[in-house]
Amino acid sequence: MQAPRKPPRRSASQRNNNGQRQRAGVTPAREDVERQFLDAAERLLLRVGYAGITTRKLAEEAGLNHGLVHYYFGSMQELLLQVLERFTDRLIERQEEMYAAPGPFLDKWRAAMRYLDEDEESGYSKVWYELQAMGWNDPEIRKRVANVDRAWFKVITKALDKAMDEYGLDRTQFPLEAVVTLVGTFNEGITLQRLSGIRSGHSALLKAIDRWLEELEIRKRQRKRTQ
Amino acid sequence: MQAPRKPPRRSASQRNNNGQRQRAGVTPAREDVERQFLDAAERLLLRVGYAGITTRKLAEEAGLNHGLVHYYFGSMQELLLQVLERFTDRLIERQEEMYAAPGPFLDKWRAAMRYLDEDEESGYSKVWYELQAMGWNDPEIRKRVANVDRAWFKVITKALDKAMDEYGLDRTQFPLEAVVTLVGTFNEGITLQRLSGIRSGHSALLKAIDRWLEELEIRKRQRKRTQ
DNA sequence: ACGCACCTTGGTCAAATGACTAAATAGCAC
DNA sequence: GTGCTATTTAGTCATTTGACCAAGGTGCGT
Structure with a gap:
């Protein structure tokens, strides 16, 4: 190139x-x-x-x-542009599918975190980040990358919107947009770090979040029973 | 190349x-x-x-x-390796300087968030991420990138360790390592997104965090007074 | 079995590249 | 000034690159 x-x-x-x-x-x-x-x-x-x-x-x-x-x-x-197109279609599709599935948010979150590992394993992340890096120096590619990110943002927003209801989270303390952005960016950050071989702290963070969500899930069930 | x-x-x-x-x-x-x-x-x-x-x-x-x-x-x-060397020396130095300064953590956090904008403006981020992208395909470069990240991790750890004492945060609920990783990765994620021209939700997130820290800072002062 | 659109091969071409070098020049010690 | 080394210039060289194309092959509809 x-x-x-x-x-x-x-x-x-x-x-x-x-x-x-x-x-x-x-x-x-x-x-x-x-x-x-x-x-x-x-x-x-x-x-x-x-x-x-x-x-x-x-x-x-x-x-x-x-x-x-x-x-x-x-x-x-043109070829690389088509690679991007095809790749991102698959990416969004998978994401939508996952969050649209029935079941408690905790399960979906865990599935998403499994993808984090799987995608690293399979090289999915590398391909996607290479395309992003291309975009840094190519406006046409960058535009498409931004579109994908927007679509991803939307999917997570929908999922987290539902989750916050599900777990009764205070939207004043955690505004939806802020939560979505936090989740989205830390995901990208983790993936980026792993591409450079950095993994320190990742499992600690993911475990802490998992514990927190688990607690929320338990409380949700308790609420249901006492109703 | x-x-x-x-x-x-x-x-x-x-x-x-x-x-x-x-x-x-x-x-x-x-x-x-x-x-x-x-x-x-x-x-x-x-x-x-x-x-x-x-x-x-x-x-x-x-x-x-x-x-x-x-x-x-x-x-x-060799030249690119020296670029990386020089660049990252400056990066770490600045980071250490900032967090080592006296004053409440809130101030330091705000300074760090200002860097987020400044670095985008100045092209600092772009250079740093290009070097990272190089590392994805070059073990020698990747090794150095990982070292910088480790150094950065250490600096934030020290700063946040102090901050958690300062604000009396519960380390069971927020284990230090998890917090550090969250802060580090969401920072990287934000920078990465901005390189693709994505800014949605960033200010919402940063504002929410700022408000939260502000509240902690106020409570800290109240504690001092009542002592 | 013929015609013709489509596909494939194997190239050409000018431009560009990283590595390397001979020769000229500059700068300094004496 | 003379001598000598460090620096600089202006190349060469073998390769590689993306773009492009002529010529022949293939397979399908008829």
Whole structure:
């Protein structure tokens, strides 16, 4: 990845529709090849970071000819943008699914904290943070990253709004927006630190929160019984 | 920045000491030139990110000949490592200074929160996070980043330890390590979000914390009076 | 089995890169 | 001034890069 010598062409999808159906009717084969490139790009993001991705390395990783990158995507920038798109769709979807599920908030919180470990394990975090780092130097990417963050913020807001009712928390003392921001930012902070191999204090913090939520859960049940 | 074709030479300082004194007696001129390169590197980190730095762009930014990079530092990797070194020394120093100052914790907290804005404004955050992102793909850099984080953790621990006494906080409910981790991670999270242009909820959170600390400060004074 | 749109290959190209160096120059000790 | 070392300049070099394309192959509809 470096500054392109010439501005890249708009995108492959624009030049290739010589009377051919747009996104709607892409051939399965085509979709397959595109997916292979996007998968390979994610693997490279994980392994070498965005700065280490070049058309040729990408093609090698995908086991495909390097000319295809240009044919299918028009440019690296476009490809990376599609990686971002696909990745974040999955991210938001998962998040919504999790919090929309039935059951007490405590369970959802624990599931979310499990994701923290799983995502580190699977390299999900690394890929997502590489995309973010790309965004720091690319307005178009940054815009999309910000959108995802906003969507994430919304999902957590909804979940925590319900949770505060559920546990009868005082909204004067803990304004919803502040709580959401605290939860969101400390999550990002933890992930960021882990990327640098730092884990000190994480389990202490998570344990303290878990204990606190557990207590709230117990009190909730007691309230129900005495009613 | 890309994989070097050959492993770079150890460092400029090793080849240049033809009987000449090591670091101790570097000529002022030399130190000056080195500083110019390091300054230029920071400016480029801020403006284009680590992936966009090349020896030639760096030399241009510094207004110096590109051959000098090799002469003085031996390689880009070495130069970037020195950028990190210098940068983080300043970071820790400032942090220690701030919390070591006299006065109530509330004041220190407010100073720290002001830094949050100042550092974004000045580009300090961007530089620091670019260095972190570099570390995600470079063990040597990552190690140093982790060290800085550890040092930062220690400083906050000391400060918050004192603060919890000062405000009489219950260490069973808020274990020191958990609190430190929460403060550290949400700080990093806020900075990270701001790099992507996200600011929603930040002021709400900071205001809520400020109000809470203010209340603690008032109660502290009341305690003193009634004693 | 023919036509034709689509796909794939294997390249070219100019520009850029990190590493490295010969030669000129500057600055200082004497 | 002379001599000598440290610094600086202006390159070279082998590679790599993103962009781009010609030519041939493939497979499907008919």
